[in-house]
Amino acid sequence: MVKQEFPVPVITEHLQVPRVQPDAMAETKPFVAKAEFQEALGFPGELVDNWQSVALDKMSELLGKYRALPVFLDACVKCGACTDKCHYYLGTGDPKNMPVARQDLMRNVYRRYFTFAGRYFPKLVGAQDLTESVLEDWYRYYHQCSECRRCSVYCPFGIDTAEITMAGREILASVGLGQKYANEILGKVHKIGNNLGLPEPALADTLTGLEEEVEEDIGVKVRFPLDEAGADVLLVTPSADFFAEPHVDGLIGYAKVFHQAGIRWTLSSYASEAANFGIFIGNYDQMQKVAERIRQAALDLGVRRIVIGECGHAWRVAYSYWNTLIGPFDFLDTDYPAPQHMCELTYDLIQRGALTLDPAANDKKIVTFHDSCNVSRGSRMGSTPGGQFTLPRGIIQAVCNHFVDMAPETTHEQTFCCGGGGGLLTDDLLELRVKGALPRVTALKQVVDNHGVTHMAAICAICKSQFSRVLPIYGFDMDMIVSVHQLVGDALVFDSAH
Amino acid sequence: MILTAIFAIGLYLAVLVLVVGTAFRLVHYARIPVPLVIPTTPAPVTRIGVVARLLREVVFFESLFKGSKWTWLFGWIFHFAMLVVLLEHLRYVSEPVWGWIVAIQWIGLYAGIAMCLGLVGLAVRRVVVDRIRYISAPSDHLMLLLLIGIGASGVGMKVFWHTDIVALKAFVIGLIRFDWQPLPGDPVLLVHLSLVIFLMLIFPFSKLLHAPAVFFSPTLNMVDTPREHRHVSGWGETRTSHRKVVSQEPKPRG
Numbered sequence: 127m128v129k130q131e132f133p134v135p136v137i138t139e140h141l142q143v144p145r146v147q148p149d150a151m152a153e154t155k156p157f158v159a160k161a162e163f164q165e166a167l168g169f170p171g172e173l174v175d176n177w178q179s180v181a182l183d184k185m186s187e188l189l190g191k192y193r194a195l196p197v198f199l200d201a202c203v204k205c206g207a208c209t210d211k212c213h214y215y216l217g218t219g220d221p222k223n224m225p226v227a228r229q230d231l232m233r234n235v236y237r238r239y240f241t242f243a244g245r246y247f248p249k250l251v252g253a254q255d256l257t258e259s260v261l262e263d264w265y266r267y268y269h270q271c272s273e274c275r276r277c278s279v280y281c282p283f284g285i286d287t288a289e290i291t292m293a294g295r296e297i298l299a300s301v302g303l304g305q306k307y308a309n310e311i312l313g314k315v316h317k318i319g320n321n322l323g324l325p326e327p328a329l330a331d332t333l334t335g336l337e338e339e340v341e342e343d344i345g346v347k348v349r350f351p352l353d354e355a356g357a358d359v360l361l362v363t364p365s366a367d368f369f370a371e372p373h374v375d376g377l378i379g380y381a382k383v384f385h386q387a388g389i390r391w392t393l394s395s396y397a398s399e400a401a402n403f404g405i406f407i408g409n410y411d412q413m414q415k416v417a418e419r420i421r422q423a424a425l426d427l428g429v430r431r432i433v434i435g436e437c438g439h440a441w442r443v444a445y446s447y448w449n450t451l452i453g454p455f456d457f458l459d460t461d462y463p464a465p466q467h468m469c470e471l472t473y474d475l476i477q478r479g480a481l482t483l484d485p486a487a488n489d490k491k492i493v494t495f496h497d498s499c500n501v502s503r504g505s506r507m508g509s510t511p512g513g514q515f516t517l518p519r520g521i522i523q524a525v526c527n528h529f530v531d532m533a534p535e536t537t538h539e540q541t542f543c544c545g546g547g548g549g550l551l552t553d554d555l556l557e558l559r560v561k562g563a564l565p566r567v568t569a570l571k572q573v574v575d576n577h578g579v580t581h582m583a584a585i586c587a588i589c590k591s592q593f594s595r596v597l598p599i600y601g602f603d604m605d606m607i608v609s610v611h612q613l614v615g616d617a618l619v620f621d622s623a624h
Numbered sequence: 625m626i627l628t629a630i631f632a633i634g635l636y637l638a639v640l641v642l643v644v645g646t647a648f649r650l651v652h653y654a655r656i657p658v659p660l661v662i663p664t665t666p667a668p669v670t671r672i673g674v675v676a677r678l679l680r681e682v683v684f685f686e687s688l689f690k691g692s693k694w695t696w697l698f699g700w701i702f703h704f705a706m707l708v709v710l711l712e713h714l715r716y717v718s719e720p721v722w723g724w725i726v727a728i729q730w731i732g733l734y735a736g737i738a739m740c741l742g743l744v745g746l747a748v749r750r751v752v753v754d755r756i757r758y759i760s761a762p763s764d765h766l767m768l769l770l771l772i773g774i775g776a777s778g779v780g781m782k783v784f785w786h787t788d789i790v791a792l793k794a795f796v797i798g799l800i801r802f803d804w805q806p807l808p809g810d811p812v813l814l815v816h817l818s819l820v821i822f823l824m825l826i827f828p829f830s831k832l833l834h835a836p837a838v839f840f841s842p843t844l845n846m847v848d849t850p851r852e853h854r855h856v857s858g859w860g861e862t863r864t865s866h867r868k869v870v871s872q873e874p875k876p877r878g
Binding site for chain 2: 143145146189190191192193194196197198200201202203204205206207208209210211221224226227230241242243247249250251252275278279280281282283284285286289410445446447448449450453454463464465502503504505506509510511512514515539540
């Protein structure tokens with residue numbers, strides 16, 4: 127076990143709901159973005175002098191722009207159904223990590239300045255002035271939410287704390303308190319085209335290296351094309367897929383699928399990033415600007431389909447928002463939904479018998495599947511509701527003989543966040559990430575103990591990075607976490623005549 | 625006569641505030657755009673499916689059932705007992721009384737008791753469970769006490785302190801016909817009516833608004849077809865209108 131500066135939670139047989147421990151995570155907050163990164167995105171460089179009026183003006187603006195915001199702030203009856211649903215509350219016991227309490231940080235201010243009851247009877251309804259300590263709480267606790275939407279599943283009014291968190295971060299950024307990790311990444315996408323700041327020559331090198339590696343491994347020249355105009359498919363994948371482990375094995379998997387199916391595909395150096403941190407900071411303009419690069423790349427390369435690699439929030443943005451942000455996609459092949467998820471493409475090929483698979487290749491693995499939050503609760507795959515659950519499982523079961531699901535209250539739409547989503551995958555929040563992973567690793571330990579599970583597959587770059595980091599802290603093997611398309615790639619049988 | 629006038633005016637005012645205030649709020653919601661498609665998935669892919677989803681929410685409290693069995697139990701009992709009680713009260717406004725209202729009169733007392741029990745369950749939970757106590761403002765406790773007061777005074781009149789319901793009905797019908805009739809002066813009735821007036825007055829300005837607001841919740845009322853239908857709404861539309869021009873350019877093919 128890796129030594130940590132903070133106590134690592136103990137995994138119990140069943141997940142315990144902790145007692146309320148006020149301020150348990152009051153010391154935890156991410157680094158504030160430096161002026162140059164704030165200003166590059168059009169936000170003030172540092173906390174503005176009249177921050178209170180700027181914040182309230184912004185709040186007023188957002189209340190008029192997003193119907194969800196006033197409806198969610200008005201409708202909550204404080205029933206408490208969400209209070210034990212957030213992985214960060216379950217892992218930390220800090221009451222401000224209960225979804226309703228996180229919303230209340232904004233709701234109390236909303237009531238004070240925007241409602242009759244709060245203006246005239248603040249104490250009665252818990253309304254609060256927007257003081258410096260409230261602003262600090264916003265910065266802390268709106269960066270202890272991974273925008274995973276699990277709470278919204280249990281809310282009788284569908285109140286989605288993610289929407290409140292996004293508004294909170296938007297207001298914070300507008301007064302000069304952006305988050306370092308997210309805003310620096312957005313800067314890199316605008317400048318270079320991906321979150322990692324990987325320029326075209328480096329990307330080309332990486333892909334050539336992968337071609338050689340795969341050829342050495344299986345004796346087949348599987349191509350990793352870059353900027354090839356006239357390809358059928360533009361693949362847009364999270365940039366972590368280009369070099370991080372275990373992500374890169376997923377990329378190899380996609381390439382093998384395209385190769386065997388005979389689909390001409392390409393990556394783009396201009397749009398070499400599926401992730402869109404615009405959603406995390408709740409900023410429509412940023413989200414649109416990041417998405418715009420992909421539309422442009424698709425037009426420039428003249429592709430007929432756009433396919434998204436394994437990335438949770440990228441798929442939510444692509445599936446739910448792209449048509450609004452950068453649509454319509456009438457320049458693409460109308461036979462395929464736009465955009466398509468890599469799992470939809472692979473599943474379709476498997477159904478049509480277009481792939482030669484030998485699931486025995488994965489016989490040493492007993493696999494479980496981690497549903498990623500944005501895919502599960504913010505998107506769909508295929509044509510029927512719930513396809514986002516059945517398609518990835520269908521793929522895994524086609525390429526693995528041993529598959530076990532985790533407890534039902536921790537999968538499908540009730541899945542737990544990995545603990546690192548929503549723009550929190552940064553080392554300055556490591557304590558939060560470790561504690562937030564507790565519900566998931568508790569469910570994982572159950573299937574490890576009871577069914578001998580050896581691997582957990584995922585379809586999200588953030589989940590993969592997060593688990594690689596926190597699984598060893600909980601005493602699991604770091605290599606437990608794999609890409610779904612790594613399993614596919616390993617099971618694909620290539621004709622030696624190639 | 626002064627008593628009759630006070631309550632007559634109070635009830636007119638309360639109905640006015642309830643109807644106009646709530647309508648105002650809902651029109652306000654309706655005019656705010658929903659720029660992006662945000663149903664909590666898996667979500668229905670048809671309009672009919674969305675109607676069914678909302679019906680399951682408001683009739684069975686489906687999500688709450690998933691979330692907390694105790695809160696669901698107390699909450700569901702309270703709401704549906706209250707519905708029955710409200711329907712039973714229609715006998716004061718219908719003349720002659722509609723047959724089906726006559727038919728449900730016998731449940732009224734039991735529904736009133738069930739309503740109070742549900743409310744007491746919710747109130748106890750709000751105090752006993754540390755998480756729910758933490759999120760409760762004074763108004764959250766008082767709201768439950770207000771409803772318990774209304775329910776208990778109503779049940780009390782049925783069982784112990786009977787009031788002259790013939791005269792009461794004449795008073796209510798008189799209000800509707802703008803031909804005021806004297807209100808019986810029984811203290812429990814006056815308490816009951818005062819609390820109801822207060823409840824109606826605060827409805828549009830409090831969390832009681834959750835009842836109509838649930839239908840405006842984008843996570844519940846949106847159809848999950850963002851790929852099939854391009855969603856544009858309000859300011860989102862003006863921002864992306866240039867698309868129409870871009871998409872008319874010749875289709876590039878390699």
